[in-house]
Amino acid sequence: MLRRDCLKILAGLGLAACLSSARAGERLRLWAAWDSPEGRHYVGLLDLGGTRVTALAELETPTRAHGLVDGDDGSVYVLARRPGEWMLHWAPRQGAAQWFWQDGDRRFSGHALRVADRLFTVESEQEDGRGMVVARRPDTQAELAAWPTHGTDPHELLWHQGALLVANGGVPTAPETGRQKLDMSRMDSSLVRLEPVSGKRLGQWRLADPRLSIRHLALHRSGTVGIALQAEHDEAAEKAAAPTFALFDGEKLHLPPRQSSQAGYGGSIVALEGGDAAFALGCPRTGRVVVLDQRGSQLRAPELAEACALAAGPGGELLAGGREQALQLPSGGAGAGLLAAPAYRFDNHWALASA
Amino acid sequence: MIRSLFLATGLLAASLSAQAADDWRQVAVPTYTPAHFVQGQGQYWFAPQAERFARQAAELQAALARDGACTAEGLAQGRQAWQKAVEAWARLSTVAVGPVNERRSVRRIDFLPVRPARIAEAVAQGQDTELAGAAAKGFGAMEWLLWAAPRDEAHCAYALRVAREVNGEAEALSRAFAERSGALQGDVAVVEAMNESLNQWLGGVELLRMQWWVRPLSDMQQKGKSAPTLPRQFADQAGEAASASRSERLVRWETLMRLVAAEEVPAPGQGLVSLAIYLRGKGLNPLADKLIAQVRLTDQALRQTLQGNEGEALAARRLAELKALVENEVTPVLDIRVGFSDADGD
Numbered sequence: 001m002l003r004r005d006c007l008k009i010l011a012g013l014g015l016a017a018c019l020s021s022a023r024a025g026e027r028l029r030l031w032a033a034w035d036s037p038e039g040r041h042y043v044g045l046l047d048l049g050g051t052r053v054t055a056l057a058e059l060e061t062p063t064r065a066h067g068l069v070d071g072d073d074g075s076v077y078v079l080a081r082r083p084g085e086w087m088l089h090w091a092p093r094q095g096a097a098q099w100f101w102q103d104g105d106r107r108f109s110g111h112a113l114r115v116a117d118r119l120f121t122v123e124s125e126q127e128d129g130r131g132m133v134v135a136r137r138p139d140t141q142a143e144l145a146a147w148p149t150h151g152t153d154p155h156e157l158l159w160h161q162g163a164l165l166v167a168n169g170g171v172p173t174a175p176e177t178g179r180q181k182l183d184m185s186r187m188d189s190s191l192v193r194l195e196p197v198s199g200k201r202l203g204q205w206r207l208a209d210p211r212l213s214i215r216h217l218a219l220h221r222s223g224t225v226g227i228a229l230q231a232e233h234d235e236a237a238e239k240a241a242a243p244t245f246a247l248f249d250g251e252k253l254h255l256p257p258r259q260s261s262q263a264g265y266g267g268s269i270v271a272l273e274g275g276d277a278a279f280a281l282g283c284p285r286t287g288r289v290v291v292l293d294q295r296g297s298q299l300r301a302p303e304l305a306e307a308c309a310l311a312a313g314p315g316g317e318l319l320a321g322g323r324e325q326a327l328q329l330p331s332g333g334a335g336a337g338l339l340a341a342p343a344y345r346f347d348n349h350w351a352l353a354s355a
Numbered sequence: 356m357i358r359s360l361f362l363a364t365g366l367l368a369a370s371l372s373a374q375a376a377d378d379w380r381q382v383a384v385p386t387y388t389p390a391h392f393v394q395g396q397g398q399y400w401f402a403p404q405a406e407r408f409a410r411q412a413a414e415l416q417a418a419l420a421r422d423g424a425c426t427a428e429g430l431a432q433g434r435q436a437w438q439k440a441v442e443a444w445a446r447l448s449t450v451a452v453g454p455v456n457e458r459r460s461v462r463r464i465d466f467l468p469v470r471p472a473r474i475a476e477a478v479a480q481g482q483d484t485e486l487a488g489a490a491a492k493g494f495g496a497m498e499w500l501l502w503a504a505p506r507d508e509a510h511c512a513y514a515l516r517v518a519r520e521v522n523g524e525a526e527a528l529s530r531a532f533a534e535r536s537g538a539l540q541g542d543v544a545v546v547e548a549m550n551e552s553l554n555q556w557l558g559g560v561e562l563l564r565m566q567w568w569v570r571p572l573s574d575m576q577q578k579g580k581s582a583p584t585l586p587r588q589f590a591d592q593a594g595e596a597a598s599a600s601r602s603e604r605l606v607r608w609e610t611l612m613r614l615v616a617a618e619e620v621p622a623p624g625q626g627l628v629s630l631a632i633y634l635r636g637k638g639l640n641p642l643a644d645k646l647i648a649q650v651r652l653t654d655q656a657l658r659q660t661l662q663g664n665e666g667e668a669l670a671a672r673r674l675a676e677l678k679a680l681v682e683n684e685v686t687p688v689l690d691i692r693v694g695f696s697d698a699d700g701d
Contacts, residue, residue, distance in 0.1 A: 039679040040672075062569045062671075063561075066701060081701060085565060086573075092495070097460055099573055104490070110701060127489065175552075176456045215701075267701075339622050348701055 029056065030311055031076045032321065033347035035066035041065065043078045045092055045353055048319060053326050053341035057092035066110035067156070068351040069119075071138070076351065077112055079118065081333060082155075083175060084108035087121065088143060100141040106132065107175065111156040113164070114138060115196070120164060122154045128176045131168055133157065147199025149153045151190050162249055163202055164194040173230060184232060186223075189214045191227070191253055199336045205253040211273045212242065218271040218279060222294060224249050226271060226279035231264030239264040245281055247296050256296025266347050267308035274331030275314030282308040282320060289294060289320045289327065300333050309350040321346035376475070384620055384635040390539070391623045392633050393548040394666075397453075397536040399627040400614065404447040405525075405532035411440040412525035415497075416518040424501060425511040434501050438599055439592070440521070441494050442606050447528070449559045449610040453549050454531035464493035464521050467566065467586050471499050477503075478513045484520045492517050502589040552614075553630070553681070553691050559611055560678045565602045568671035585665065608657050615681070616650040628684065640686060653677045 027049025034042055043065045044058035065088075066081040075091035084107055089098040102108065102123075109122040121186055123146075124131055135145040151168025158165050170189030172182045172257070178297055193202040207214070207229075216228035228354030231242030243259040244266035263285035270280050278294040288301040289310070309321035316331035323346070326339040338351040387395075422429025445464065448455050455461065470490040477484075477491035484492045500514040500550040500571060539548050571583030585600030617629040628636075631650075635642040653673040659666040 039676065039683070062573070085570070099577060101570060101573065103467065104470075174456070174459075176451055176459065176461055176558075177554065178561075180554055253391065 003347050016206050028313055028319070029353040030319065031068040031070060031078075031351040031353055032309060033061070033068065033078070033349070035064070035345040035347070037343055037345075043076070043088065043090065045069070045076075048326060048328070048339060052337060053339050053344060059088075059092070059097060061088065061091060062086060062343060064347060066347065067112055067349055069112050069114050070351045070354050071114065074353075074355045076338065076353070077109050077114065077138075078252070079112050079121065080107050081347075082108065082110045083124065085109060086131075086279050087112070089138075089182030090139065098141075106134075109154050110169075113157050115159050118144070118196075120157060120196075122157055122166065124148070124154065126153070129153070129173065129175075131166070131185070133164060133166060133199065144313060145199065147194060149189060149194070150192050150201055150204060153189075158219050158221055158225070159196075159219045160193070161223070162196070163226065164196050165217060165248075166192050166194060167217055167227070168192060169212055169213045169230075170210075179230070180209070180286050184211070187232060189250060192270070205248065207246065207253060207255065209242075212246075214246070216266065216269045218269040219293065220271040220278045221273060222278070223295060224278070226281075226292070226296075227253075227268050228269040228281055230266060233264070244283065245269075245279075245290070245292065245296055256292075259296070260290065260298055260301065262288065262290065268310050270310040270312050270318070272312050272316065272318060272331065275333065277331065278312055280312075280320070282310050284308040284322075287319065287322070289329070291318065291333065292327075302327060302329060302336055306345075308348045309346045311350040311352050313352070319350065321350055358676075367638075371443075382620070382635075383666050384632060387511065387623055387628050387633050387636045388545075389452070390545045391548045391627070392628050393539050394536065395621065395626055395628045396614070397532070397539055397548075397551060401447065401452065402532045402536050404443070405529040408440070408443040408447045409522075409525040409529035410635045411436070412518075412522040413438040414523040416515070419511075419515045419518045424510065425506050430501065430506070433588070437494070437497055437501055438602070440525075441587070441599070441603055444494065444525075445603050445606045446567055448605045448609050449563070450552065450555045450614060451558065452548070452555050453535050454528050456555075457529065458524070458531070458686060460524055460528060462489050464524050466490050466493050467497050469495040469499050469505065469589065474504070476500055478509050481509070482513075484516050492520060497521070498587060498589050511529050549689075550691055553686055553689070554632075556611065556614060557678055557682060559607070560674055560681075563607050563611065564671050564674040564678070567600070567607070568667055568674070571619040572667055572671065601657065605657075608654075612650055612654060618646055630681075634685070634688075636689075639688060642688065646680060646685060647679050649673075649680050 020155040027047050027252045030046045030261055032046050041061045041064050042058050043061055045056045045307050047054045047056050065078045065082040067079040069077040074093050078088040082084045085102045093096050095097050105126055106123040109124050112121040114229045119136045121134045123134050129152045130148050131148055131149030131151050134143055136143055149166045149168055150217055153169035153171045155167045155169045166189045191205045195202055212232045213232055214227055214229045215230050218226045227246040229246055231239045231241040241261050242264040243255045244262045246255050262283040264283045266281045267284050270283040274292045277291050279292045281290040283290055283305045287303055287305045288302045289304055289307045291299045293299055304322040304327045307320050311319045313319050318329040320327040324341050325345055326341050328337045420431040420434040424430050424433045466489040471491040474496045497517050500510055504510045516636040571585050575583040587600040595617035615630040620632055631643045631646050656670040656673040660670050
């Protein structure tokens with residue numbers, strides 16, 4: 001609360017003072033989004049260096065935020081949760097908040113990717129729900145090109161083998177009814193690879209089970225992509241037992257066997273370095289962070305209520321956000337620490353702040 | 356099963372009365388079923404609003420056909436008819452259920468923001484509205500044609516074609532809603548309709564908040580403007596219809612308020628049952644009181660927005676609080692799964 005009070009009192013000039021004191025210790029900082037106890041939505045820069053999570057800067061957003069992309073210069077790109085109307089480029093130290101609003105034809109799908117002088121945003125057409133990847137200028141967010149993702153309900157994308165790899169969640173929705181799922185027999189999820197200059201489709205992969213939605217992606221240093229899945233089966237038991245993790249090696253997309261039951265919901269994924277761990281999966285419906293090796297075998301699954309937001313720290317540690325708590329897990333898996341985060345209900349994703 | 360029956364001796368005002376919450380402990384309210392809820396909405400709200408919209412859309416087409424938008428008199432009548440038709444449409448579509456969704460009517464006849472370049476292109480090509488994209492037709496296109504476009508034969512003729520299409524859509528909606536009232540039978544259909552109604556009520560709140568408050572305010576702050584530009588921006592600029600956006604905004608809010616907080620207590624199957632009265636019928640008076648209190652707070656904030664932009668921000672916040680209350684506290688007790696919900700996955 002002291003930090004928040006500081007921010008309120010020193011809004012403007014004081015903001016720099018709050019930030020500079022926090023930077024002096026070179027503490028671990030993350031971009032995050034969260035809801036306050038009053039249900040208001042925020043994005044902010046968090047300090048995880050002590051025994052509790054504190055906000056170094058925060059900004060209220062009109063709706064829930066989703067994906068966060070570090071700008072490498074003290075700024076962050078924030079994408080509205082799907083179907084999203086806004087994108088924010090925010091540099092708290094400069095006090096600069098640049099808002100970009102969609103103009104009616106498309107909505108943001110929640111994620112973006114910065115590659116060199118391009119910002120790639122994932123969007124959906126309002127007319128027919130087609131997924132699109134839009135190449136934009138990072139400074140103005142002006143559109144440079146737009147390419148179809150060859151699917152619907154597109155979600156996260158990453159840079160893989162010199163191309164864009166995009167997750168088409170495949171869940172049918174309509175702009176008139178928001179996030180409501182329509183006619184699930186039409187569900188068609190896929191992973192698609194796009195050439196990053198022309199947008200040409202270079203490959204497309206599907207899982208055998210059409211009710212597994214491919215949503216979140218993370219690239220391991222080995223080149224293998226870990227994928228967080230969300231099950232959309234009609235039967236509750238089938239959904240609860242469904243796998244939540246897939247692997248893609250650049251040629252084959254497959255489900256590792258003997259997966260633990262995570263209520264059919266993998267909320268986010270991060271690649272890890274050090275030790276045997278290769279990926280971590282945030283599973284808010286079971287309240288666990290599932291740590292997996294490179295073949296998708298489960299190594300451990302520490303508990304954390306509403307665990308979802310994940311990041312890999314510079315020392316190889318796993319960082320996870322849950323309801324009013326954050327977890328720090330060293331790369332070896334021993335010596336997990338919990339940080340108090342009172343009044344924070346973290347949203348799905350975190351991003352490490354680099355500058 | 357009716358626990359007790361209260362026969363309303365007269366209709367309460369549509370706006371919220373100042374009735375103290377405690378009174379409801381002494382007022383017997385019938386137990387309503389989901390069928391009473393959705394059939395009441397269909398018969399006593401949506402079908403009449405669809406009929407009304409069809410009448411206003413027919414008048415809009417007639418006004419433009421009679422004198423054309425190129426004469427001064429025809430233009431004035433067309434503008435007036437447009438505003439009445441837009442308000443009737445807002446009453447029907449603010450909570451977009453059933454045929455409005457199935458026909459994708461919002462997309463067909465109410466694309467926003469207005470795209471003058473797309474409309475001008477369609478006019479120049481002499482396009483039939485069937486071929487023109489959503490951005491070149493509907494109420495937004497008509498607004499630009501009636502207030503901002505050149506007054507030549509091509510533009511006036513195109514305005515009439517757009518009006519015909521709006522009228523055709525209104526007639527189709529009126530027929531569909533009339534048939535729907537009788538078709539909502541059986542447990543599955545009723546539960547789906549109730550789900551849809553509450554989901555779309557939440558969607559209506561969010562649309563009102565974002566499109567009519569948050570976005571205009573953000574745009575104003577970004578561009579350093581002295582006042583927000585509201586969605587019906589061309590009609591707003593003209594002196595004779597300076598309040599087009601604000602009137603529509605109020606109509607949308609009153610629609611949302613009526614469906615959730617009207618205090619009339621009809622006999623089951625004999626009238627519109629608001630969400631608050633439905634909750635009272637289930638004995639959930641504290642929750643109904645909380646809902647009514649939040650609606651009152653929101654109503655006060657929205658009505659104060661005429662006084663300045665600071666009030667606009669408060670109004671947007673109150674709408675968000677109201678949405679959160681219904682999402683987080685009301686829909687769970689009614690076992691409604693909300694597609695707009697913040698609790699749903701991503």
